[in-house]
Amino acid sequence: IxxxxxxxxxxxxxxxxxxxxxxxxxxxxxxxxxPDDHHDHMVDVDTNEVIEFIDEEIERRQHMIAEQHGYEIIDHTLVLRVRKKDRA
CATH class of the missing domain: 1.10.10.10 (Winged helix-like DNA-binding domain superfamily/Winged helix DNA-binding domain)
Structure with missing residues (x-):
């Protein structure tokens, strides 16, 4: 192929x-x-490893912030660029 x-x-x-x-x-x-459920990502800036995570508090806050500004979230992407502490 x-x-x-x-x-x-x-x-x-x-x-x-x-x-x-x-x-x-x-x-x-x-x-x-x-995916069946929403999740976010961390990307290790040294290795490009992609780590998936779910945090209900982050999700709740994002919806609350959008609502406070008169919006509703249709879709979003959260990517945290990270580095292991022992490599800093």
Whole structure:
């Protein structure tokens, strides 16, 4: 299978909402199966490792802030760029 075929199929899966593409500032994309629940990401700036996490308090605060300004959140992405403390 050629690389062009792989990218075409990934695009089709993305359009069908079977997968989600995450574009990170380092110039690369990561695909993951469309999750059943919302989660956010941390990206290790030294290794580019992507760590998923769920924090209900962060989610609650984001919705509260949007509501205080007269908005509702339709969608959002939270990416924390992190570095292990022992590598700083």
């Amino acid at each position: 050629g690389l062009a075929t792989v990218y075409r199929v990934l695009t089709q899966f993305e359009t069908a909402e079977l997968i989600i593409r995450h574009n990170f500032e380092a110039g690369y994309s990561v695909f993951e199966m469309a």
